[in-house]
Every structure is written in C-alpha cells, then in structure tokens.
Amino acid sequence: MIKNEKLSVVSHRKLANRIFEMTLCGELVTEMDQPGQFVHIKVSNGVDPLLRRPISISSINSEKKQFTIIYRSEGQGTALLAAKEGGQEIDVLGPLGNGFSEHEAEPGDTAVLVGGGIGVPPLYELSKRLTGKGVTVIHVLGFQTKDAVFYEEEFKKLGETYIATADGTHGTKGFVTDILEKLTVRMDVIYSCGPGPMLKALEQKYGHKKLFLSLEERMGCGIGACFACVCHTADDPEGVSYKKVCSDGPVFRAGEVLL
Amino acid sequence: MIKNEKLSVVSHRKLANRIFEMTLCGELVTEMDQPGQFVHIKVSNGVDPLLRRPISISSINSEKKQFTIIYRSEGQGTALLAAKEGGQEIDVLGPLGNGFSEHEAEPGDTAVLVGGGIGVPPLYELSKRLTGKGVTVIHVLGFQTKDAVFYEEEFKKLGETYIATADGTHGTKGFVTDILEKLTVRMDVIYSCGPGPMLKALEQKYGHKKLFLSLEERMGCGIGACFACVCHTADDPEGVSYKKVCSDGPVFRAGEVLL
Amino acid sequence: MSRLNIELPGLNLKNPVMPASGCFGFGREFSKLYDLNQLGSVMIKATTKEPRFGNPTPRVAETSAGMLNAIGLQNPGLDKVMNEELPWLEQFNLPIIANVAGSREEDYVEVAQTISKAPNVHALELNISCPNVKEGGIAFGTIPEVAKNLTKRVKEVSEVPVYVKLSPNVSNIADMAKAVEDGGADGLTMINTLLGMRIDLKTGKPVLANKSGGLSGPAIKPVAIRMIHEVSQAVSIPIIGMGGIQNAEDVLEYFFAGASAVAVGTANFTDPFVCPKIIEELPVLMDKLGISHISDCRGRSWKTNELFAHNRA
Amino acid sequence: MSRLNIELPGLNLKNPVMPASGCFGFGREFSKLYDLNQLGSVMIKATTKEPRFGNPTPRVAETSAGMLNAIGLQNPGLDKVMNEELPWLEQFNLPIIANVAGSREEDYVEVAQTISKAPNVHALELNISCPNVKEGGIAFGTIPEVAKNLTKRVKEVSEVPVYVKLSPNVSNIADMAKAVEDGGADGLTMINTLLGMRIDLKTGKPVLANKSGGLSGPAIKPVAIRMIHEVSQAVSIPIIGMGGIQNAEDVLEYFFAGASAVAVGTANFTDPFVCPKIIEELPVLMDKLGISHISDCRGRSWKTNELFAHNRA
Ligand SMILES: Cc1cc2nc3c(=O)[nH]c(=O)nc-3n(C[C@H](O)[C@H](O)[C@H](O)COP(=O)(O)OP(=O)(O)OC[C@H]3O[C@@H](n4cnc5c(N)ncnc54)[C@H](O)[C@@H]3O)c2cc1C
Ligand SMILES: Cc1cc2nc3c(=O)[nH]c(=O)nc-3n(C[C@H](O)[C@H](O)[C@H](O)COP(=O)(O)OP(=O)(O)OC[C@H]3O[C@@H](n4cnc5c(N)ncnc54)[C@H](O)[C@@H]3O)c2cc1C
Ligand SMILES: Cc1cc2nc3c(=O)[nH]c(=O)nc-3n(C[C@H](O)[C@H](O)[C@H](O)COP(=O)(O)O)c2cc1C
Ligand SMILES: Cc1cc2nc3c(=O)[nH]c(=O)nc-3n(C[C@H](O)[C@H](O)[C@H](O)COP(=O)(O)O)c2cc1C
C-alpha cells in the first residue's frame, strides 16, 4: 500500500560529483516489495518548490525498516534534498509504481543489468535479489565521466561489472551498448534503467530478448491520477491507448510502450 | 549606511509566550547609530515567503558587533524566524529608518517610555542610552496578559517600571494610559512604540508635550522606494503631502503625521 | 458535522470540500488511500464524446508556487465513463459533478445529455475554459455571448443542474459570469488555470511539449479570490471556488470572498491526503475564529457587518 | 561588457537590465546603495499631471511567491518630476524611461508632451494598465481600439519613442499588442500586474485598503513568459519583459521567450542589490550556456534552429 510518512534521515553522504546516497527509516519500508519502485519526495516544507520529486529506491533493508536512495543534485529540488542532515525528517510518499520482476529470471539464468547515470541506483537492489536466488548477474554501467561513477565496488561484489564512460576517463570509452556488443555471455534477461536514448538503443538491439526498461517522465501526482506521465502503447502509437509511467511503470517490458 | 549582510545567530531564546530574543553578529552593527531603527529580515532562502520582515533593533553592542531583536511569532515569517538556530546565517538589511533621538532629553530630565506588546523592544536600547547620559527614565509597558510579559527585570534595572496587562493577570489591569494618568512625575519627554490605538490615545492626551511615536505599517522595500508605507502629514490630512514610515520614520514627533 | 453541510443546486453536500476536475482522475487511485465518502463531492476528469489521448509529454512543468499542465483533456470517452467509471463510483455515497468538455457545441450537448442521466451525477460542470486544447474552447470561455448560448443549449438537455467553469484568462470576468447566468447556469465554478509557459534554459525551448499550459497552485490564489469577490457580487448563483487551496485557512478565504463551496486541485499531488485533512481541520479553525457554520463565512469580505449578522436568520 | 549591449528605439543600453517602474522610485534611495550607472536604464515611477497621494494603507499584502500592491500611482506630479527628479537623475549616464499615467486621454498627452522634452528621458512607457486606480485606466488597457487611439495621440506629441505597457488582465494579449503597434508604438513593455486580492482571516475583510491590488513577483512569471512568447511572434516591435525576474536565469528565459530587454520590479524589495547582481551574473551564465551575445537569445523558444543560427548575421 502507498503510504505518506515523515521518514528520518539515518545517513547521508556524497558518493561522487553531485551524487548523494541517503538512507531513510520508517514504517513505509514494510510496504516495499519490489526493486525498481520509487518514492515521491517533498523536498521543502512550503510551496517552493511545489511538486514532489520521484527518486528510485536503490536498496531496502526490511529488518531495519530502512531504505536507500541515490540521487544527483540537479536543480532546485535535489539541491534542497542534498542539504538535509542526519536526523532531519523528510516527507515521503511511496512505494510507488511497478518495479523489476525478479521472477523473470530463474536460478541458473544469466541476467544483464544495464544502467546509465542516475538510472543505476534501482539496479542495486535488483542485483542483490537476483544473486540471492542464484541468478548470475552481469552489470554494465554507463556514466558521463570518472567523477560521476558510483557504487562500482558494491556492484563488483555481486557480479561481473563493466563500466563505460562517455569521455573514457574510467572503464571503457563509449556507451553501455558498446560493452554489450562485446559481451559473449548468454543474456537470458536484460533489466535496464537510464536515459531515453539508451533505452531506445537497447530496445532496438535486444528487443527480441526478455528486456525490461525503466522509464522516466515528468510527474504530477505520482500515483496515476493526473495523466501527466502517460505514454502511448507500442501497438497503438497514434491512438488513445496508454500506460502511465508512475503507476503502470516505471518498468515496462520491451515492446509494451512507445519509447 | 544601509547594508545587506548575512549575519550569524549568536543566541536565540524564548522570553515569553511566542516571544523570542535573537542576538545577531556582523559588520552591519557598526552602522547602527540610533535606538528605534529597524532591520529588514529575509526569513527564508527562497520565495516563500517573498517579502522581508521589519523588526526593531532592541539593543546594540557595538564592541562585539552584536545586536538583539525581540519578536513575536505571529504568522508564517516570524514562525520561520523562530525556527532558526544558533550558528545559522540570516540575511539582514539595515539599519533602516530614523529612530528615537536621545538628544531630545537633557541630563536631569525625566523621560517616560511607553511601550505596548511588541512595541516594547526598541525602548530598551533607548532607555540604556538615556539613563547612561543621566536622564531619569520611567517605563510604562503594556501587555495582553501575564504570559506575554518580557524584559520586566531588564527595564527595572534601568528605572521605575510599571506593567499593565489587559486582563489584569500581571501588574495593573488595563492599558498604559491608565497608568500614565496616575503618574505624578514630570514628563519632559515621552517616547512611545506600540499598536495604533495606543499611539492615538497618547497623542490625544499628551500631544501638547514632547511626544515621540514609533509607527508600524506594512512594507515593501523598507528603504523608501515603493511608497507602500506612506502616511498623510497631520497638517494636510486629505492632501498629497506624506511621510514614509520606513525612511522618514518609523519615529515621528506627535503632530507630524496623521495617525 | 452539521457545521459543514452545504446545499447547492443539485448538491446536498456533507461538507464543502471536493477534489477539482483533472486532479483526481475518477477517484480510483485515491480510493486506495482513503475512504472517498469523507469528501463533499468529486469533480471527475473532463469527459469528451470520444476518448482522447491528449498532448505529448512533458505535460507538466514547475513554477514558483505553482505548476503548469498541458494534459490536453486525456480521458476514456463518454461510453467508458458511463459504463465503467461512474458505475464504479456508485459504491460511494457521493454526489458526482461531471466535468463536460468538447470542441464543438454539439459535442458538449451530447455529452451533457447522456452523462446527466447517470444516477450518481448530481450536477454538470461545463468546462468552457480548458487552455490546453487546440481547436475551439477558447471562444466558449472568453466571449460572453458564445458562453451564454452554449450554456442555454446544455441546460435544455441536462437532467441535472449545470455549473459553468470560468476561465480567468479574460478581460472582464463579471461579464462572463453574468452571461452564463443569463444562459441559465445554476452555478459557477472558478477558476480554471491561467495560461502560462516555462522555457528550458539548456534547450531554449518550452518545457511543455504543448509549449503553453495551465498555471495552477498557490500562485494563482490571489487571482481567484479577486475574481470570486467580484463575481459573487455580480450574480446570484452560487460559486464553487478553486485555485491554490492547500488548507482550511485557504477554504475560509474563499468563503469570505464569496464562494459557497471549494475544490482542491494541485494540492492533491503534493499531499494526496489533503482533502480529508482539510475537512478535519475546518471545524478546528472555525472554533478558533468563532464561526459556528461554514455558510456564515460566505461573502463576509463584501457584506456589511449588519448584513452579515442577519445572514443565517 | 559588449556582450550585453542592446539597441532599442531611443535606447542605447549598455546592458538589458533595468528596474521596473514603481519599484525604484526615482532612484534616490538606491543611489545610496550602489552606483546607478551600472544599470541599463531606469524606468521611473509613474508620473501624472497632478501630484497624487494614492490609496489608503495597507497598500501591500503578501501571497505565495508574490505580493499585491495598491499604491495607487502616488507621485509628486509632472512639475516636480520635471524640475527635481529628472534633473537629479542627470548626474548619471542613464537613458531614462518615463512611465506616463493618467485618468483621461488629455492627461496622458500633456504629461507625455512635457516629459518627453526632458534631456535624459529617452523613451516613454505608457502605463495603460494600472489596476489600482479607480477612474479610467481599465478601458485604456483592455480595449484594443481605445489603446490604439491613446497611443496615436501620445505618439503625435512625444519627442522620444513610445513604449506601451500592456496589462495581462485581458482575453487576448496579441490583439492588444497589435492594436498599439498599429497606433504607432515603438515598443512594448509587459507585463504589468495581474489583478488579485487577499482576505484577512481574522477580520474577513480584504488585507488591502483598496481591496484588490496588482499581483507581482515570481508567481506571475509563467504568465508573462507565455504572453511575451505569443506577442513577440505577433508584432515586429521590441518588448521589454518583466514579471518575477529574480536572477540571470530568469533574464535568459525572458529573452528566449522573445524579450529584447528586461525590467526587475518586486525583486528590488527582497534584495535591493538585485539589479547589479544580475548584470554581473549574466556573462557567467552566458559562458556556461555558450551564448556569446545576449541578443542571440531573443526568441530562441520560437525561432527554428536555422533561423536562430543566422540571427546575428
Ligand atoms: C521514476 C523515476 C525515478 C527516478 N529515480 C531517480 C534516482 O534514483 N536518482 C536520481 O538522481 N534521479 C532520479 N529520477 C530523476 C529525478 O526525479 C530528477 O532528477 C529530479 O526530479 C530533478 O529535480 P530538481 O528539482 O533537482 O530539478 P529541476 O529541473 O529543477 O526540476 C523541475 C521539475 O522537473 C522535474 N524533473 C526534472 N528532471 C526530471 C527527470 N529526469 N525525471 C522526472 N522529472 C524530472 C522535477 O521533478 C520538477 O518537477 C527519477 C525520475 C523518475 C521519473
Ligand atoms: C518598523 C517596524 C518595526 C517592528 N518591530 C517589531 C519588533 O521589534 N518585534 C515584533 O515582534 N514585531 C515588530 N514589527 C511587526 C512585524 O514586522 C510583524 O509582526 C511581522 O512582519 C509579521 O510577519 P509574519 O510573517 O509573522 O506575519 P504575516 O501576517 O504572515 O505577514 C504577512 C505580511 O504582512 C506583514 N505584516 C504583518 N503584520 C505586520 C505588522 N504589524 N507591521 C508591519 N507589517 C506586518 C508582514 O511583514 C508580511 O509582509 C515591526 C513592524 C514595523 C513596521
Ligand atoms: C493536471 C491538471 C489537470 C486538470 N484537468 C482539468 C480538467 O480536465 N477539467 C477542468 O475543468 N479543469 C482541469 N484542471 C483545472 C483544475 O480543476 C483547477 O481548476 C485548477 O487547477 C485550479 O485549482 P488548483 O490550483 O487547486 O489546482 C486541471 C488542473 C490540473 C493541475
Ligand atoms: C509596489 C509596486 C508599484 C508599482 N508601480 C508601478 C507604476 O507606477 N507604473 C507601472 O507601470 N507599473 C508599476 N508597477 C508594476 C511593475 O513595474 C511591474 O510591471 C510588475 O511589478 C511586474 O514585475 P515584477 O514581478 O518584477 O515586480 C508596480 C509594481 C509594484 C510591485
């Protein structure tokens, strides 16, 4: 169930250039059941800024009732979030949306997790769950530049991890697709999250496979009521049928919606 | 000169019900030369709320470059101010306006300082200066109720101090004017600050004396540029001549402006 | 709770607070969060004759104390609303206000005629003011004579009272209000969104795919209050007020201005529980201000004090 | 600094940033805070034929991300502005834009004729849109034909280019703009304030003594951006944009929308140093975004990219 709660900041630290990791604690965590879901965060107490900010759940610790988000300080909202300190309370609505189904990969399968930039965080909880049930996980993570790379060690502990940077300052120079092309492993399932162009490239090349894509869209309500985040379904690209990124997604099977 | 500076909060404490005392430190203090001037405070970093809040300077410590304000948590702005903590920085514009002239009282004179509610604070610095130069000072302070009374001891240290509360829970029951009527002292100068009706009553009864009134008005700029805080002059009550509370006042001689 | 009940044409409201059209879908999502029976009413999403997909995304942008939307009247169309959404809402004890939209007069008439027959639709809200649709619409919302005629035609076919939703994007709001009153409107709802735009610094292009959109939220509240203050003195039909309402204080400000009920839009996005919260806060605030019944507040800003004292007699 | 200079009818501006009328008096107060020579220009307080006291207080109220004012055109009158304020401003190397107001056409004409002769007045700004004055005014700002005629008459007598200040409180801003362009206006300034109101919870009465007032500040920026986006494509005279500008980012958003220069109003109250700060920030922001000259930004939101590339050629 979706809850609205003031959660307390357990820890907050900088991971990379403009990238922060925040751990929050509260009852709402007991409702989190899927990697790839997100929370909708009120970053200020007043009306400035007005709207909540959608941020993916990066990892969940049900026992401690804690979960972690990783975000980039972009504009006004995430800058305010970055200024929060341990012990402060933050108004969180969640968990929201439908995440990655770990059941799509069977024990023994090989799953490739492809992330780009701030699309990387939700893959972490997914990877933990998949490896936990005996799936072989390979991570292919793309970043702009060396300073923006985060969680490399954490992912390495869970499985093979390849990094691409656009400017070549770390790992392979280029995009995640460049790495994927050279991968010789079986790809039983591909899970991905990242910028639109990355998702499109993946769908083009690997759309025939079991491929899951997590989308981003500007949101109003985050719960499916305002029709802000709608996309066309792939089989009716000019028509009236639609999916809502916030409540039907953010994760869709390749071919389900028009990218 | 008027300066705009981020001042640091040296101390902040609650004095009475909804009444707070805050001491700030910064270079701007070196510009403060008169009791009864005020500062214009930005209570938030963003646009919510948008306007600054005018608050009187209650006491000045030039050596330490510190000054103190005393304010009531009323609405959104002063509530945000009340939430500030020691060490934080606050954006202050000031000092603004023309305050009480201590030169109007000669050593040996008796000055009566009449304050109502949150009009009391600026009288404190004035009293210190007057007593410092050998003026006998009598304080007549009005409050709503016992819980709202502040600085009684501080004023007592400087001179005779009478308190009136509207509900009689502390001091004399009634208004400052009730106390004044019974005062038998010489009133060479009267300095006053408080709500409009109080100032009007004072002007009616003591307008023939050397009486100074500190006015309040809703402000925009606080520096004389926007014409928000204008009042008619007393000798041209329907005409076009005017005074600005922010830059000509807030302190006026009785008979100068239309109350 | 009898301190909050309000009688309006077609609407017997247990309290004057309802979600605004387009900010609550057809109630399904919010029904998972709280019991909708707490609400005074629900203004459902605009319904058009045919289903619509609406505008391309991005459809929302943020502004200071406000947001822009250009949803473009996405909705499942009249048939589906009649056969699925309204019947689903029957499980609640809620008088529904159906928001009716279209591009041509005939469309409005057809939707109004049909939807007003739904058993739980107790009133219509004629959306003559949606800023986000390319064809038509604009004239309906800005030319008094056109609005009056549309109102008349819809009144002829509607089985329930008709409220007309006014656009704030006009030179003279009282003229619009009087025109639709002349056309037979039973009430007004106001205001719809102000037309606005944001431009992305990096691209230099509008943030919204539709370029411009409707400005809602606290930023527009003073505009709504001023229009309701003016219109409530110019017409004798009741007004359901909206625009930036966030809490019980805002509700009273609307009543003081001249509204007889209120709708909450954008605030549902910031706090999905805002409507029941306001309904709970209202009596507390009324106690603090010494108000015995919410209807005592109506028009206090322009009624003389004597008039006001005798108001409920 | 040559990255910021702008040429407009009558105005050779070293940079496109100036304080908006009514938010800067005649510059005296701000001259004590910083060197006014830093500014592109100054739009002085509205001047009427006779001195005016304006409205009773309270004259300002606060709203979410905005403020309401009902100053009521208080000013010392034409004679004093000619004999004291403008001569005082001559000490600065500043082209002054004189804001001209009145209740009747004759007043406008008389003020315009006289004030346009002052040596440092390089342009007039016809204030046909002040929402806070009881008599007249409204028609000038909302009826295209009336605005056009007024513009014509003022153009006949003015010795300097005439900019007309548009009110946002209209159904069709492009019609107003085209009408005053037809009337001979050399430029437009927009927007003036939106009409708004706040009601005090305790008294139930409007906060402003004048009841309603003009809404300014960040709350109205999206409305201004949208109107400038529309008008800049509908007319061929330049626009000085205003409404909620707080920083260099906002200035670029206005240029992208279609403005050729900007004015800063309410922000002067929050931060009296805001104008020189913006002027300093602009080149830094332009570097970040790869913009070589500020005029390259004009209209980027609606120009096609090719058009834009050849813009400065
Ligand atoms: C389902 C989902 C999950 C996300 N998960 C993460 C995450 O784990 N880590 C992370 O760093 N970012 C994530 N994002 C992106 C994040 O929401 C934006 O970076 C953030 O909203 C920007 O806010 P701002 O105030 O800093 O920027 P501004 O540009 O000032 O924001 C202005 C408005 O645009 C919206 N907006 C701006 N960029 C985006 C965007 N990319 N997607 C959606 N709305 C946007 C904002 O929410 C706000 O309403 C996610 C987005 C979605 C939709
Ligand atoms: C020259 C001067 C000196 C003052 N000195 C003090 C002082 O020493 N201690 C103190 O507690 N208060 C003082 N006040 C009053 C103080 O400015 C208001 O209480 C405060 O602005 C209220 O802000 P708010 O956001 O809490 O209330 P809100 O009601 O939310 O404020 C809304 C708007 O109204 C304005 N406003 C509300 N009340 C007043 C008021 N009484 N005077 C002027 N503007 C008002 C606010 O500034 C704001 O713009 C002084 C006022 C003036 C003009
Ligand atoms: C996302 C969104 C969608 C809307 N859709 C509709 C609609 O379909 N029909 C309508 O009459 N008004 C619609 N509105 C306008 C609202 O009903 C309301 O009039 C306006 O938003 C002002 O109220 P607020 O500030 O509380 O949001 C919509 C508003 C928003 C924000
Ligand atoms: C206190 C105040 C006084 C104003 N006086 C005038 C005026 O005399 N003439 C005029 O044309 N506009 C006047 N305006 C409008 C501003 O010039 C400007 O158009 C408007 O405030 C929008 O800009 P802003 O949001 O930056 O303030 C005034 C605005 C304010 C806030």
Ligand code: FES
């Ligand atoms: S954000 Fe409102 S429906 Fe998705």
Ligand code: FES
């Ligand atoms: S507050 Fe602006 S002139 Fe006094």
